[in-house]
Amino acid sequence: MVDVKSFLRDYATKQSLFKNKKFLQSNYIPKKVPYREEQINQIAGILAPSLRMERPSNLFIYGKTGTGKTLAVNHVVEQIAEVAQEKKLNLKVVNLNCKLKRIADTEYRLVAQISRELGQDIPPTGLPTDEVYKIFVRHLEKEPTLLLLVLDEIDEIVKNTGDKILYNLTRLNTELQNSEICLIGISNDLMFIDNVDPRVKSSLSEEELVFPPYNAIQLQKILRERAMLTFDKSIIGEGVIEKCAAYAAKEHGDARRALELMRVAAELAERNNAEKITVDYIDTAEEKIERDRVVDIIATQPKQFKITLYSILHVSDEYKKKNSSDFYTGDIYENYKEYCLKTGTKPLTQRRVGDIIAELDMLGIINARVISKGRYGRTRHITLGIPENIITKVTTMLREGLGL
């Protein structure tokens, strides 16, 4: 690939493996959602009153990741929005993922973000939270509106900030004169609603829906369908679809994962000038997805998190050389302080670093388990949660990012 130009020329003339890539992309909403017809009909039934400008029952949806919850809701909501537009109804849809860091992960930020989606700007900080509610309500009341508020991964925000926020949201309707809000909560955590104030629970889940995982056969069918749209039949190697499905079925039937796996495998095949997607590419794809996920998470973390993580990697490496793989919060903190000195960063307290370690655990980058070592105190036992082959890459990335 010495000559970039000729590479690019080749690339432009070469036949792509993809007929049309968009069918495998995660934001694609298919016309038909296989094995979810029943749920879609139910959702449609529940939300249909909105087209008469009556507030539908609040809806709560459970199911593991990649079981089509978000997809099904989007599918219905999109069509409701279309019909509403035809009929010139003032119906608005706001779709938010509560997991998005720094966008919708606190009560203030969530309400502010909803307002922004509705075209009402709200500063990122500085206002009292109830003032933000007021602005939001005022904006909504300007003209009679029916708002369908879809809150994806709603369990995340409650985990972070408590269930007060749900109470406030459900209570909002009683304050509104002209407008109405219908809440649609989506949760990956099946246990989630049990830990919520019963009053909130009853009003939030007026209707409930559970999405079961797909099984391997269903996954295969889904994959095959999408693959037909995306590739020529001849390109897909033997057993590719089966293997993708099997991988995903292992992970509680996560369809999103299966589709991503196939897309990435195809991209890799294409980059290798391969004529066919073979089973081998799936393993490589699996690796690449994991790597991208980790790299992506780490890249978006604040500096202190990076330094902490770098310390963890460093300490882990040193201990491995010494053949003692166990290390704890204290070890990390000592090391962390050194790196702060080197990078000219003001060290945080151990209290805070402990919290950061807990948060890194939540992100799945490390595993930190609180253990008691009896006489020798209590601490977090830390192990790396990322595969061996990614560690080096992550380490260099962090080192460069921190200027070490």
Next chain:
DNA sequence: CGAGATTCATGTGAAGTATACCTTTAGGCTTAA
């Protein structure tokens, strides 16, 4: 030898602080009549 007390290193909760950013308000300046 075993039950109960002790101990360690840090977990964890609450309350306080620093920072960044917001709105409101009052004073000072400019401008137009």
Next chain:
DNA sequence: AAGCCTAAAGGTATACTTCACATGAATCTCGTA
């Protein structure tokens, strides 16, 4: 006098610190067999 700009005042959310207490099993202590 009205209008506009600026700076100060007063207020909030968030990230972090400080303080104080909680934890829980390995180890120690000491009475008992």
